[in-house]
Amino acid sequence: MTTEARHHPLYVPLPGQPAPTPPAAPRASARAPVPAPSRSERLRVPAPTPSERVRVPAPTPSEPVRVPASVPALRVAPERLRTWIVAGAGAVALLWGLQARPSARLDAFFATGAHLTGLLAGYGVLVLLLLMARVPAVEHGVGADRLARWHSLGGRYVLGLIAAHALLALCGYAVHTHTDLVTATGDLLSYGAIAAATAGTALLAAIGVTSARSVRRRVRHETWRAVHLSGLLAAALGFVHQLAGPDVAGSLLTVWLWSMAHATVGVLLVWYRLVVPVRAALRHELRVAEVRDEGPGVVSVLVQGRGVARLRAEPGQFFRWRFLRRGLWATALPFSLSAPVRDDTLRITVKALGDHTRRIRRLRPGTRVLASGPFGALTAHRRTRRKVLLLAGGVGITPLRALFETLPGGPGDITLLYRASDAGGLVLREELEAIARERRAALHYLLGPSDGSYDPLAPRALRELVPDLAAHDVYLCGPPAMARAATDSLGRAGVPASRIHSEDFDHG
Known part of the structure; x- marks a missing residue:
């Protein structure tokens, strides 16, 4: 630690370390001083002393960082998946182009457009289902949060294509039969395949409505999930409609593909x-082994089973947990691992924020557990630099606590900043401080209300805590508002977006 850092007015030493000596008088500076926060707003746990900053052999910034051997071999990179999706859309457009017959007639023009939008909509539905299929290579390479964002954005495109397909088909039929739109609508609905497509469209529209932020906040998770499961029926109804259409049914090869x-x-x-x-x-027979109080409203749940190591769970990943007891069995709750896997034991740390998380406090040892996963890409695989900053907010410390213990690095290579409203909001504090001492890593607590006069996540504040911030990879996990503010500050502090790794795993 530098002399300047040791003399900082908010520096508080860990137990057993010497207290700071009075600072020397500051030299005059032309830069206007920035008001320092009060001691109640930020608490800093010191970085290693100069004698502790002895570097162990580590890769230079230009060298690739070694990935642990337990990492699954197959990961689909986001860019590659995006390329495959676009290429698939191009193939569908090519299929349409090979069958299109140019015509100057208005009804043929409408019909041709309806065929193209219909094929693309059908392909889009398949892509939406694939994104949420939880294929490990895709989940581990792309990340659950990015997949969910693509799924949400793709849903809007699909609904738009379906609306365009329906309107173009309706107009084409009306022109062809010389009828009005109302009469044409009644005639078209008399066809079974079109009626099936209409029912599927209604289901997809319901999914879109319940996914809107303003609506989803008012809908129970179980209701939202049940509506989303109806998307499988919508896809089946759409498939029935597509097999009856000329673009798919026109040749045996197209039908087969x-x-x-x-x-x-x-x-x-x-x-x-x-x-x-x-x-x-059936293989791992997971059961609750212990429920341990960690602080006000926070518990850690230890889950044991057989052959848990075969799950190949990495620090930073999460599972979707289903506890087989009343009030919890019907919902799969996403919680990240708050510690590395040891002795066939998985650990999660949960803060009571709603009905389900409050019930977790009352779990009893022996309760059966169903866990699907692991999911997520907030792992060592994303690391590209020797130095790493872990930036946590509230209970978002859980995946970063596991990474804080396991990420490879020498003294001073790993820094953890932990944002909380007050000292009572710090979760797993004793463990964090023990890891910091053992690894000689930097640990800083940033305490104070989010609406306080001093922002510890401002670009200048971050650079004071981490002087070479732009040379770091950053792993970020916290409440949405904090994560957005931190991402913006990190960008303004010089950290490229490609080196800010975050994941919001609360998705279906």
Whole structure:
């Protein structure tokens, strides 16, 4: 630690370390001073002393960081998945182009547009299902939060394509039969395949409505999830409609390709969302071993089983947990691991924020547990630099606590900043301080209300705590508002967006 840092008015030494000596008088500076926060607003746990900053062999910034051997070998990078999705859309457009017959007639023009938008909408539904199929290579490479964002954005495109398809088809039919739109609508609904497509469209529209932020906040998670599961029925109804359409039914090859695409996605959904979790439950026999109080409203749940190491869970990842007791069995709750896997034991740390999390406090040892996962890409695999900053807010410390213990690095290479409203909001504090001492890593507590006059996450404040901040990889986890503010500050402090790694795993 530098002399300046040791003399900082908010520096508080760990037990057993010497107290700071009075600072020397500051030299005059042309820069206007920035008001320092009060001691109640920020508490800093010191970084290693100069004698402790002896570097152990570590990769230089230009060298790739070694990934632990336990990391799954297959990961689909976000750029590659995006390329595959776009290429698939291009292939669908090519299929349409090969079958299109140019015509100057108005009804043919409408029909041609309806065929293109319909094919793209059907392909889009398959992509949406694939993104949420929980395929490990995709989940571990892309990340659950990015997949959920793509799923949400893709849903808007699909609904738009379906609306365009329906309108173009309706107009084309009305022009072809020389009828008005109302009469044309009644005539079209008399066809079974079109009626099926209409029902599927209504289900997809319901999913879109319940996914809107203003609506989802008012809908119970179980209701939202049940509505989303109806998307499988909507996809099946759409498939029935597509097989009756001229673009798919026009040739046996097209029918075979379209059917195989739907069958492949269907198998992936059944395998990874049903078969794999059930098989894991039977194989590992997970049960609650202990529920341990960690602070006001916070508990750690230790779950033990057989052969847990075969799950290949990495620090920073999460599982979706289903505790088989009344009030909890119907909902799969996403919680990250708050410690590395040891002795066939998984640990999560939960803060009581709602009905389900409050019930977790009352779990009893022996309760059966179904855990699907691991999921998420907030792991050592994302690391590209020797130095790493872990930035946590509130209970978002849980995945970063596991990374704080396990990320490779020498003294001074790993820094943890922990934001909380007060000292009572610090979770797993004793463990964090023990890890910091053992690893000679920097640990800083940033305390104070979020609406206080001093912002400890401002760019200048971050650079004071981490002088070479721009040379770091940053792992970020915290409440949405804090995460957004921190991401903005990190960007203004010179950290490229590609080196800010965060994940919001509260998705279905």
